[in-house]
Amino acid sequence: MTTAPERPPKTSDPRDPRHRTAHTRDVIPHPALDTALHSDADEPGKRSGIDLWAFLVPAVLAVGFVVWGIVSTDSLGDAADSASAWALENLGWFFVLSASGFVVFVVWLAVSRYGRIPLGRDDEEPEFRTSSWIAMMFSAGMGIGLMFYGVSEPLTFFVDPPPGTGGEGNPEAAQHAMATTLFHWTLHPWAIYALVGLAIAYGVFRKGRAQLISAAFEPLLGSRAHGPGGRVIDMLAIFATLFGSAASLGLGALQIRSGLQIVGGIGTVGNAVLVGIIAALTVAFVLSAVSGVAKGIQWLSNINMVLALLLALFVFVVGPTVFILNMLPTAIGSYLGDLPDMAARTGAEGAETSEWLASWTVFYWAWWISWTPFVGMFIARISRGRTIRQFVAGVLLVPSVVSLVWFAIFGGTAINLQQGGTDVYGDGVAESQLFNTLEQLPWSTIAIVLVMALVAIFFVSGADAASIVMGSLSERGTTEPSRRTVIFWGTLMGAVAATMLVIGGSDALSGLQTITIVAAIPFVLVMIGLAVSLMKDLRRDPLMVRREYAAEAVEAAVVTGVTQHGDDFVIAVEESSGTSTTPAAPESR
Known part of the structure; x- marks a missing residue:
């Protein structure tokens, strides 16, 4: 049974179901007309509460993963390495082609006739002002990843250039370093997010479906989207979110450990300290969830964004300002010039390239794909009333500009110091290079403490948000999952992060990368299915049907x-x- 939208009618348009008489209200409207939204929760047979299968299967698998890591760390590490090696050897091309295919697909949607379709009713205004919408996009583009790789990635590519871009010390190393970094952090990841966000936003706001990945498959699977097939899709979404978010939490723990070593002067410490950091931050997350201070976490997140902007402004002002400004247009030009070669780089170029892809490009594509349920739901939630064209333009361009500026400031500063003879690259340990760079600037101790505080708050707020998404997926798409479910997923996420770090042994980062690649493989297929399902929906959209009727x-x-x-x-x-x-x-x- 359909229900009329809650928003009061602006006109007396007879097409609006709220203006139908009792005699005609149940008549199926013409496919060319805007129709009333329906809600899956209001349909007969729909129940609220936890979906046992969608909850138990990924939970049991994740707990089994943690137990395996505790009982036999070496055997889990060997199994993960073997699975990752198989995936890279046989499916590396699949990740590369899929990521570029998603970019082409969403850009084509934006410039095609489908770009006019609104993510809501035909006459619906955007829910948020453009300035607020852009501000929230900005916040979505920030996180532990930018803190961890802001210096490390461009600096690493400058000192040890990617395959095919010239050897160490070549005069164009800085340009290629920035181009490769932007390749990993701009259009490709945000096109991946945009695809999932579009599918969810269209289904929820245009069709009135539940906020589930499986619900977006209705055009492709029909009623089976609400059966076992749909549950499998939601399980894969939970599994991908769990391991992708755990990878981010692991990066945060690595960086906090490095900061403690520098500020506290405690020297090199092992993985036991990493586990302790994750445990402490997980307890902080649980306390925040139990206290119910959702507004407090939101407040802390907003403060975090302001502090991140202040940190970037500080480095820009006291660092090599002119070099950073010169780096901005250079990075854009190099990125556009190198894009075809970077997008076509695969393991066919040799063992060196294959190994490099495993550590960088394929890992990134897997990481972004595993984050899509979380980020996709977020950007879908804030985009009601936008057209597809506006949605794609905002999602691709705003975070890409944020990443460009961030890497130009932090990466540019590190490259300038390295060029000038100050070795901030050190022994190549990624998590220490940001601190090595900050140590060369005034008030370095304050800046380092600020970085650790930023990462810690990102950890807590990120665990909170990701746990809510997993809770929503395991409780039939509810926007307010129970506190117990949220705490369970957040705690399990921390345990998975610790396990992923430990199986990497002395190279904890490799453990994160290995597991992330393996966990993301099934969700690539889900995303391809989402693209097909979305196209079936868009072809039958009332706006498109009217256009066809009108033309004929x-x-x-x-x-x-x-x-x-x-x-x-x-x-x-x-x-x-x-x-x-x-x-x-x-x-x-």
């Missing part, structure tokens, strides 16, 4: 008019006595 009807009317009356005719729209959908025959003037 007007063409038929014009032909008839010219045939019967030459150039002297007008077209009138009247109810047809037959089944024809064309306008009434033209009348001579």
Whole structure:
């Protein structure tokens, strides 16, 4: 049974289901008309509460993963390495092609006739002002990843250039380093997020479906999207979110450990300290969830964004400002020039390239894909009323600009120091290079403590948000999952992060990368299915149906008019006595 939207009608449009009489209210509307939203939760047989299968299967698998890591760390590490090696050897090309394919797909949607379709009712205004929408996009583009790789990635590519870009010390190393970094952090990841966000936003706001990945498969699977097949899709989404978020938490723990070593002067410490850091931050997350201070976490997140901007402004002002400003246009030009080669780079170029891809590009594509349920739901939630064209332009461009500026400031500063003879690259340990760079600037101790505080708050707020998404997926799409479910997923996420770090042994980062690649493989197939399902939806959208009816009807009317009356005719729209959908025959003037 359909329900009318809650928003009061702006007009007395007879197409609006709220204006139908009791006699006509149950009549199925014409497919060319805007229709009332329905809610899956209001359909007979729909129940609220936890979906045991969607909850238990990923939970049991994740707990088993943690137990395996505790009982036999070495065997889990060997199994993970073998699975990752198989995936890279056989499916590396699949990740590379899929990521670029998603970019082409969402850009094509934006510039095509489908770009006019709103993510909501035909006459619906955007829920948020453009300035607020952009601000929230900005916040979505920040996180532990930018803190961890802001210096490390461009600096690493400068000192040890990617395959095919020239050897160490070549004069174009800085340009290629920035181009490769932007390749990993701009259009490709946000096109991946945009695809999932579009599918969810269209289904929820245009069709009234539940906020589930499986619900977006209705055009492809029909009623089976609410059966076992749909549950499998939601399980894969939970599994991907769990391991992708755990990878981010692991990066945060690595960086906090490095900061403690520098500020506290405690020297090199092992993985036991990493586990302790994760445990402490997980307890902080649980306390925040138990206290129910959702507004407090939101407040802390906003403060975090302000502190991150202040940190970037500080480095920009006291660092090599002119070099950073020169780096901005250089990075853009190099990125656009190198894009075809970077997008086509695969393991076919040799063992060196294959190994490099495993550590960088394929890991990134897997990481972004595993984050899509979380980020996709977020950007879908804030984009109601936007057209597809506006959605894609905002999602691709705003975070990409944020990443460009961030890497130009932090990466540019590190590259400038390295060029000038100050070795901030050190022994190549990624998590220490940001601190090595900050140590060369004034008030370095304050800046380092600020970085650790930023990462810690990102950890807590990120665990909170990701746990809510997993809770929503395991409780039939509810926007407010129970506190117990949220705490369970957050705690399990921390345990998975610790396990992923430990199986990497002395190279904890490799453990994160290995597991992330393996966990993301099934969700690539889900994303391809989402693209197909979304296209089936868009082709039947009322806006598109009206356009087809109009084109066919007007063409038929014009032909008839010219045939019967030459150039002297007008077209009138009247109810047809037959089944024809064309306008009434033209009348001579």
